[in-house]
Amino acid sequence: MKVVDFMTLGQRIKQERIKQGISMNKLAKSVGIAQSGLSDLEAGKRQVSFETAIKLIEALGFKPNEFFSNKQPAQSPEIIQLIKSVEKLTPEQIEQLTKFIDSMTEK
Known part of the structure; x- marks a missing residue:
C-alpha cells in the first residue's frame, strides 16, 4: 500500500522557499504581503486568498500545476x-x- 505524503500549502511553500535559499522576508515582499503573514501561512496558522497563493507559487518559479504535482x-x-x-x-x-x-565554461 502506497502512503500519500500530504502537505499543507504553507508547508509546501516553506519547503520550496528553503530549498531555493529564499528568505521569508524576500518572498513575502515579492508578493506584497507581510513577513508575519507568510510566517503564519507556513506554520498553518493562516490561510491566504487564491490570488496570493498563486503569487507565492509563481514567485517560487512554479506554474500552479507543477507546484501541486509530484513531478519536478x-x-x-x-x-x-x-x-x-x-x-x-x-x-x-x-x-x-x-x-x-x-569564460568559465571554456576548457
Missing part, C-alpha cells in the same frame, strides 16, 4: 533563481554576464 519542475530551483536575476539586468549587463559565463 522543468528547471531546477537554482536555474529558476538565475533566470529571475538575469531578467533584472540591462542588455549590456546580460552581454557581460554571457561573456563571463563563457
